[in-house]
Amino acid sequence: MTEPPDQPPNQEPPWRKPLYRPGQMPPPPPERVRIPRRESDDVPSVAMAFVGMFLTIPISFFVVVATYEGAGLAPGATAAALVLALGGGLCFVRESAARGLGIGLMIGWAGLTIISGGICTGLHGLVE
Amino acid sequence: MLAMRPVLFHIGTVGVPTHDFFVGLGVAIATIVFVLEARARQQLRAETLIAVAGALVGGAIGMRLSGLLPHLSASANPTLVQAWEFGARSVLGGLAGAYVGVLIAKKIIGYQVRTGDLFAPAVAIGMAVGRIGCLLTEAPGRPTAVPWGMHAPESTPLCLGCVTGQAMHPSFAYEIAFHLSAFVAIYWLRSRIHAPGELFTLYIAAYAVFRFFVEFTRANEHVWLELTRPQWFLVPGLVLIGWRLTYQYRKGTYDVLLGRQPAVALR
Numbered sequence: 375m376t377e378p379p380d381q382p383p384n385q386e387p388p389w390r391k392p393l394y395r396p397g398q399m400p401p402p403p404p405e406r407v408r409i410p411r412r413e414s415d416d417v418p419s420v421a422m423a424f425v426g427m428f429l430t431i432p433i434s435f436f437v438v439v440a441t442y443e444g445a446g447l448a449p450g451a452t453a454a455a456l457v458l459a460l461g462g463g464l465c466f467v468r469e470s471a472a473r474g475l476g477i478g479l480m481i482g483w484a485g486l487t488i489i490s491g492g493i494c495t496g497l498h499g500l501v502e
Numbered sequence: 503m504l505a506m507r508p509v510l511f512h513i514g515t516v517g518v519p520t521h522d523f524f525v526g527l528g529v530a531i532a533t534i535v536f537v538l539e540a541r542a543r544q545q546l547r548a549e550t551l552i553a554v555a556g557a558l559v560g561g562a563i564g565m566r567l568s569g570l571l572p573h574l575s576a577s578a579n580p581t582l583v584q585a586w587e588f589g590a591r592s593v594l595g596g597l598a599g600a601y602v603g604v605l606i607a608k609k610i611i612g613y614q615v616r617t618g619d620l621f622a623p624a625v626a627i628g629m630a631v632g633r634i635g636c637l638l639t640e641a642p643g644r645p646t647a648v649p650w651g652m653h654a655p656e657s658t659p660l661c662l663g664c665v666t667g668q669a670m671h672p673s674f675a676y677e678i679a680f681h682l683s684a685f686v687a688i689y690w691l692r693s694r695i696h697a698p699g700e701l702f703t704l705y706i707a708a709y710a711v712f713r714f715f716v717e718f719t720r721a722n723e724h725v726w727l728e729l730t731r732p733q734w735f736l737v738p739g740l741v742l743i744g745w746r747l748t749y750q751y752r753k754g755t756y757d758v759l760l761g762r763q764p765a766v767a768l769r
Contacts, residue, residue, distance in 0.1 A: 419548040420537070458559075465552060465611075477551045484558030488565065489526040491591055 419474030426478020430457055430486055433479075457483045506658050507638045524635030532628030539620050549613040550620065556607025557600040557621065564599015568592035568735075593629070594713070594735055597706070618702025623688045626705060630681035636674045641721040643671030661721060671719035680712050697755045707743045710736050 437453035457479050464476025509517035536554065540546040604617065641661035642652050651669025654661060663670040688701055695701055714736045722730040750756065 416547040419551060420546060423551050461555075465555075470548065473548050474551065477548065477555050480555040481551070481558050484555070484562040485526075485529050487562035488529060488558065488596070489522050491522075 416470060416474075418470040419477065422471045422474030423478035423481065426461065426475040426480075427482035427485065428478075429475075430479055430482025433457055434483070434486060454483065506655055510638075521635035521639045524638075525632045528628040528630070528632030528635075531631050532624040535627050536620055536624035539623055543620065545615065545617070545620060549608075549611060549615070550617060552607050552611055553604050553613065553617045556603040556605075558603070560603015560606065561596040561600035564602070565591050565593075565596035567599070568595025592732075594732055597625075601706075616699035618699030619692075622701040622705045623685055625702075626681050626685040626688060630678050630685065633674050633678045633681065637672070637678065640674070641670070643673035643719045643721055645669065646671045646719070663721070670721070673716055673719045673721075676716050676719065677712075680709070680716075684708060691759070694759050695755070696758075697750070700750065700755060703743075703746060703750070707747055710739050710743055714740065 434450075434453040434457060437456055438449040441449045441452050461476045461479030461483065464472050464479070467473050467476065507520045510520040510523050511518055537546065540550055604621075608614070608617070641658055641664065642654050643663075645651075645663040645666070645668040647669070648671070650672065652672045652675075653667065653669055654664045656664050658664045661670075684705055688705060691701060691704070695704070714733055717730050717733045720730065720732075722732065725731055725734065754762075756762075
């Protein structure tokens with residue numbers, strides 16, 4: 375069984391020691407620590423992905439309005455084809471921001487479909 | 503009596519549909535949770551976002567195609583175009599489509615890192631929030647005599663219990679409670695399950711079992727042998743999940759969770 379180490383002689387417990395000697399200024403407060411961005415974070419892709427998500431809405435509505443000729447799938451399907459083709463194509467671009475934009479367009483199309491049931495995204499027929 | 507709210511609020515003269523609002527809110531919250539989890543695991547990169555795109559695109563398509571085969575008789579089923587155009591919005595179809603979508607997206611870009619652990623908490627919290635919309639707009643469940651049965655107005659669509667004034671199971675409330683519990687459990691399991699992607703497998707397994715049994719309280723139509731379409735959809739999935747869990751159990755994946763000592767290699 376090990377024994378505890380011997381205490382050094384004439385040493386007061388830590389809580390009894392004064393923090394500063396008389397006349398000594400306290401140290402300055404530490405600088406505000408900025409959490410460094412991890413090297414693994416792909417900021418351009420993520421940022422442009424959010425841009426692409428929101429761009430899907432006006433693109434889809436514009437295409438639907440421009441091609442609307444009555445009830446059916448055609449306007450929404452046209453919007454879906456444009457968004458998915460553009461988004462899918464950009465996903466293979468090497469440039470990080472462009473790839474993020476393409477990812478965002480696809481995510482935006484899918485999110486709009488899930489929320490709206492496919493209105494203006496080609497998964498639900500428009501009515502008169 | 504729970505007041506159904508088909509329209510949650512108005513922006514000017516435009517009414518915001520309650521169900522769509524909470525689905526959108528669920529997707530937004532799930533996205534935030536996903537990004538935070540990806541940052542914590544240092545996986546926030548373009549490849550992960552492509553997996554997300556695959557999940558959502560696959561989920562949107564699966565959600566729609568789930569209305570393709572509602573009947574055993576082929577002649578009674580809609581055509582592909584009809585199912586595509588006016589089909590259902592099924593959660594189970596969406597989840598299955600999302601899983602396939604992630605696999606396809608990762609295959610296309612050659613990304614082999616397991617991403618299930620990122621999706622698990624996001625899907626759980628997103629489902630909990632999305633089901634609030636169902637609670638406020640859809641038929642609660644089957645008639646029941648339990649003390650916590652709820653009533654809903656006669657105007658609730660596809661709700662026979664509402665017409666007769668009977669108390670009904672609050673099946674969507676059960677599901678909200680499940681997903682919130684699963685969300686907490688996932689965070690508790692994060693430090694105890696180390697096999698990549700296993701958190702998502704456990705979540706899906708738990709939801710499949712829960713959904714099979716909660717269907718007995720839902721107001722869905724019985725199609726064969728007193729089981730509903732979602733239950734029949736889940737039967738093959740439950741078999742696969744059972745096999746998968748047994749396989750992982752024998753590998754020792756759950757040893758820390760179960761308090762078992764890891765097996766000692768024999769010389």
